[in-house]
Amino acid sequence: MNGRYLIRTFGCQMNEHDSERIAGLLEQDGYAPAPGVDEAEVVVLNTCAVRENADRRLYGALGHLKPVKEANPRLRIVVAGCLAQKDQGRIQERAPWVDVVIGTHALPHLMDLLRRSQVEGPQMDVREYTETFPSALPAARHDPFRAWVSIAVGCDNGCTFCIVPFVRGAQRSRSIGDVLAEVQGLAARGVIEVTLLGQNVNTYGRDLTVAGSSRRPLFATLLREVDRIEGIRRIRFTSPHPHDFTPDVIEAMAECDTVCEHIHFPLQSGSDRVLRAMQRSYRRERYLDWLARIRQAVPEVAVSTDIIVGFPGETEEDFRATLDVVERAGFDSAYQFQYSPRPGTRAATMPDQIPKEVVQDRFDRLVALQEGISLARNRAQLGRAFEVLVEGDGRRGDSTQARTRTNRIVHLPDAIEPGSFVRARITSAAAHHLRGAVIPERAAVGV
């Protein structure tokens, strides 16, 4: 065995998935997971440039690692992810005890960089282009029964608040054959749920052609193909962009048995003026229209969203327009974000940045509204029975956590093997979770 490693992941599912790849590379080289920093020979901070205070969190974590490194000079510290891509050489200037800075396109070179850092000192690879698709790398997955599958990296949109196009580059789709081969391999190893990942899944395939023709593979085609793979019982995907949404995706959602009745559909703002400033090229009515069409075709569908509060120039009237859309949309859940400027984005230099206390006030009002809606939607599930997939122990350790196809968390009192499907009847509801009781198998017939 080579040694032990520890990975700390910040940010989104893309990063979680990249961390699985980083773990896979390390494990292939003989490393094993470490229980804590003190036992690790390699510590990887897989960073996010999107979320608030990303810099502060990274340099805070690096500050904590400095004395650990001084006490154990054999420790290798790696900074990976979007912030590594964005800040590049600045990271080792500010924290010279960092051994490797590795950007989002350079993951396949991690082991090489680690080895070179031992001989030559600090290394950095922040190349601008992905040569090997991250999904072609080995992965050490947390869950034996659920997996993320990357279908595209990068993004061709230019939302003015977003750093992703700068740190992940233009969209590059993975060939449909590659994606299917990965999912087939996962299914053969017992994976029953896959989440297809892309910054904008609707534009999947725009940069590809189908071999032997001028056609482009489409996301709806991909959904239908994955649906056919034996052993896969649940397909999820994130995220579609309302601007690029197409009816064939709704049809595929409605027709494919394994595609779950849940969609994450980022609104960002309910004001057309703000959407324009964000360079989100759909408008509120169009958004609501898509939602109505999705709900009509997939009646049980649950909808989650992202909303940014306090974008530069957002007036009280704009904010009320967001509240209005939130009420009309009746989201099952929402991730609300307080806008804060991300250096490198266009929005960061826009005039009329909103004072912090105004942003906070609007955020609190939005959260209060959405909590009420989420609670009402969860209460509507009381007494109903669902097939749930058991995920493991609940956070407090006094329940088992399971999930409905609609992505609702259900806590069950019984200890049940993770990865099993059971039927559960909902007995109580809170805004962010449900509680339920397992229906014994014989009684489950006909529920």
Ligand code: SF4
């Ligand atoms: S669609 Fe917009 S918010 Fe999403 S990754 Fe692309 S640029 Fe960022």
